[in-house]
Each structure stands twice: as C-alpha cells, then as structure tokens.
Amino acid sequence: MNKKPAIQEFIKGLWDENPVLVQLLGLCPTLAVTVSAENGLAMGVAATFVLVCSSFLISLLRNVIPNQVRIASYIVIIATFVTIADRFLAAYTPDISKSLGPFIPLIIVNCMILGRQEAFASKNKLGRALLDALGMGAGFTLALLVLSSVREVLGSGTWFGMDVMWASFSTWKVMSLPPGAFLTLGCMIAAANWINRRRQT
Amino acid sequence: MSNSAKIIIVLTVITLFSGGVLALLDNFTAPKIKAHQEEVKNRALRAALPDNDRVQELTKGDYRFYAAYRDNEIVALAFEASGGGYQSELRLMVGVTPDFNTITGAVILEQVETPGLGTKIQEDPANKENPGWFMGQFTGLRTEPEISYVKNEEPGNDHEVRAITGATISSKAVVNILNEHIKKAEAAWNE
Numbered sequence: 001m002n003k004k005p006a007i008q009e010f011i012k013g014l015w016d017e018n019p020v021l022v023q024l025l026g027l028c029p030t031l032a033v034t035v036s037a038e039n040g041l042a043m044g045v046a047a048t049f050v051l052v053c054s055s056f057l058i059s060l061l062r063n064v065i066p067n068q069v070r071i072a073s074y075i076v077i078i079a080t081f082v083t084i085a086d087r088f089l090a091a092y093t094p095d096i097s098k099s100l101g102p103f104i105p106l107i108i109v110n111c112m113i114l115g116r117q118e119a120f121a122s123k124n125k126l127g128r129a130l131l132d133a134l135g136m137g138a139g140f141t142l143a144l145l146v147l148s149s150v151r152e153v154l155g156s157g158t159w160f161g162m163d164v165m166w167a168s169f170s171t172w173k174v175m176s177l178p179p180g181a182f183l184t185l186g187c188m189i190a191a192a193n194w195i196n197r198r199r200q201t
Numbered sequence: 202m203s204n205s206a207k208i209i210i211v212l213t214v215i216t217l218f219s220g221g222v223l224a225l226l227d228n229f230t231a232p233k234i235k236a237h238q239e240e241v242k243n244r245a246l247r248a249a250l251p252d253n254d255r256v257q258e259l260t261k262g263d264y265r266f267y268a269a270y271r272d273n274e275i276v277a278l279a280f281e282a283s284g285g286g287y288q289s290e291l292r293l294m295v296g297v298t299p300d301f302n303t304i305t306g307a308v309i310l311e312q313v314e315t316p317g318l319g320t321k322i323q324e325d326p327a328n329k330e331n332p333g334w335f336m337g338q339f340t341g342l343r344t345e346p347e348i349s350y351v352k353n354e355e356p357g358n359d360h361e362v363r364a365i366t367g368a369t370i371s372s373k374a375v376v377n378i379l380n381e382h383i384k385k386a387e388a389a390w391n392e
Contacts (some may be wrong), residue, residue, distance in 0.1 A: 029280070037318040066208045073215050080219040084226055091233035101289075101313050154327070156317050176317040 003200075009128050013135025018142035019112045021192040026112035029103045030144060031181040037160050040148025041141065042096045046089065046104055048137025050081045051113050052130065055121040061131035062122045073116045075108070082107045112140060143188070150184050151175045241310060242294070249296030249306035250280045262389030269296075277305045278390065282382030286369040289313035291322075296380060301387040305341040307379065312371075313326070319371035335372065338362040339379070347380050 019025045020075040034040045063071045086104045089097040155175030157165040253269035267279040279296040296305040310321045322330045343360040347367035350364040
C-alpha cells in the first residue's frame with residue numbers, strides 16, 4: 001500500500017507538508033494565541049497530544065468504525081482527548097490555561113486534527129499513523145513557536161517572559177494585536193514558499 | 202450483524218468509553234482546580250480587605266459578601282464585580298468600608314485583555330517598581346459622587362484615578378464596573 005520508508009511519515013510534517021506553512025490548517029489557534037512564546041508552545045504541545053492520542057485510537061479502530069458514522073466517532077474521540085488536555089492544564093498550569101482561554105476546547109474543531117484522522121490515521125497501520133501524528137504535531141508546534149517568538153520579541157520585548165531586547169527598544173504594539181499575527185504568518189509562508197522554489201530549481 | 206446494529210454498538214461503546222475516561226479524570230483534576238480557585242479568591246480577599254480577625258461569608262441579594270471583622274465589628278466588605286472590558290469579561294474583587302463610601306482595595310481576578318495594552322490594568326511591565334500601580338490607585342479611593350478617571354495627568358480629586366495610556370477602554374471598564382457594582386451591592390446589603 002505505502003512504499004515510502006516509515007520515517008518519511010514523520011519528516012514530511014516538519015517541512016514538506018507542514019500543517020501551518022504548507023497545508024494552512026489549524027490557523028485559528030495559530031493566529032489567536034501566539035502573543036507569547038509560552039502560549040505558542042503550550043498550544044502546540046496540547047494539539048500534538050490530542051493529535052497523537054486520537055490517531056492512535058482511530059488507527060486501531062479503523063476497521064471497526066462503520067463508514068457512515070466515522071466523522072461522529074472521530075469527533076467524540078478527539079473531544080475526549082481535548083477535554084483531558086483542558087482539565088489537565090487547568091489543574092496543573094492554571095496561568096497558561098487562563099491565557100489560552102477558549103482556544104484549548106476549540107482544538108476539538110481544529111481542522112488539522114480532524115484532517116489527519118480522515119486523510120491518514122483511518123487508512124494506515126498504527127505505526128505509520130503515530131509517526132504521521134508526531135510529525136504533524138511537531139511541525140505545528142515548531143511553526144507556532146517561531147510565530148509566537150517573533151511576536152513576543154517584537155511586541156513585548158521579551159522571550160518566554162525574559163527581557164531580550166536592549167533597554168531603549170520600543171515595542172511594536174501591532175505585533176501583540178491580531179494584525180501582527182497575520183503579518184508574521186504571511187511573512188513565514190512567503191519565506192517557506194521562497195525556500196521551496198529555490199530548492200526545486 | 203446488520204449495519205445499523207453495528208453503527209449503534211460502535212457509537213455507544215465509543216461514547217461510553219469517553220464518558221468513563223472523563224469521569225475518572227475529573228476525580229483527579231476537579232479538587233485541584235477548586236483548590237486553585239480558592240487560593241486565587243483568598244489572595245484577592247487579603248488584598249482587598251484591611252487587616253482583620255476573621256472573614257465571614259454571607260449572601261444578600263445577588264451578591265456574596267465577605268465581611269471582615271475586627272474586634273467583632275465589620276470593618277470592610279468585599280464582593281465580586283464583573284463586566285465587559287475591551288475584549289474580555291473582567292472579574293474584580295473589591296473591598297469597601299461598611300458605609301460603601303471608600304474602597305479598601307480592588308484586585309483583578311480574571312481578565313483576558315489585549316496583551317501589552319489592556320493587560321496593564323493588572324500588570325504594567327513598564328513600571329518596574331510598581332507593576333500593579335493601576336489597581337493600587339483604588340485603595341482608599343472615595344466612591345462619592347462617583348469614581349472617575351483622568352488622562353495624562355495626575356488625579357486631583359480623591360475620587361479620581363489615572364487611566365492607562367493606550368488602554369483607556371480597559372481602564373474605563375474597571376471604573377464603570379466598580380461604580381455600577383458598588384451602588385448595586387450597597388442596595389443589596391442594606392435591604
């Protein structure tokens with residue numbers, strides 16, 4: 001069925017099929033929570049946890065779940081893991097939970113996660129599904145980390161809460177606001193496309 | 202087995218499994234989340250109320266009051282006040298003297314305002330010595346005739362605070378929430 005070496009399933013999510021930069025999936029939390037590197041990392045890790053757990057279960061159950069109710073089943077499974085992540089964050093890291101607000105519960109409807117289940121986990125063996133989920137999760141987390149780092153450094157002059165800019169640096173308020181997310185993401189996607197085109201020629 | 206039977210069985214098993222897992226998880230996380238909320242509340246009460254011997258909770262009307270006693274006399278009342286900020290719901294804990302004329306302290310319990318602008322109502326990184334200066338202004342503030350704010354100058358009256366530059370709407374929201382709820386709470390308390 002699939003002749004590619006299994007490790008390729010992991011690597012493709014990092015760059016060639018990066019969910020944020022290439023597939024443009026899961027952009028709502030990408031744009032909304034990336035005001036600080038801490039938020040970006042937490043969102044990336046939470047989404048990766050949900051993605052890996054859901055892919056694991058759905059790949060196991062791929063021959064059991066009837067075709068007609070597959071989306072309903074995926075959503076229930078995803079929602080379960082999202083709720084686990086949400087409660088866990090609220091119990092152990094209340095500050096992060098508060099600053100991510102409704103965007104943790106909204107992972108349920110993150111199209112990257114549902115997309116991977118429909119396109120990959122439900123059609124592939126467990127090992128490949130897990131590698132795919134890990135790769136996509138890592139790609140998502142990396143993209144969020146870069147985006148949120150740029151926004152935090154320029155918008156607040158800090159990185160993970162530490163002062164990193166010189167004292168007279170005047171913060172770019174727009175980077176903390178929604179337009180900053182669009183501007184930064186646009187530049188990142190442009191850069192990714194530019195690099196890919198250079199690689200092809 | 203017919204296909205519809207299979208559909209029903211699969212969906213039932215998945216949802217039962219999901220419900221079971223979440224119920225189990227709740228046993229572990231619910232007490233932790235509750236303890237954390239208690240801690241936030243207690244910290245807020247310590248900041249909003251003056252020194253006291255004990256704090257007693259009582260509900261009157263729509264408000265839950267935390268009455269601070271010293272020598273068996275009420276020295277201050279604290280209650281929660283909430284309302285819309287610039288982009289989020291603001292929840293405050295405010296303490297007042299028993300005649301509701303002076304604020305003994307006000308702190309923010311919850312806010313998700315614009316990072317770097319509206320969040321300054323809670324913590325202003327530009328003011329390294331006193332990041333909580335904005336809410337600190339409310340301690341000892343008079344509530345009569347009503348709390349108001351001034352921009353870009355030092356407040357001249359004992360019922361005025363200075364709004365945060367770049368976060369006027371959030372500053373104004375705090376003032377409005379306090380004005381509204383102090384009046385309503387006074388009515389509820391005296392009922």
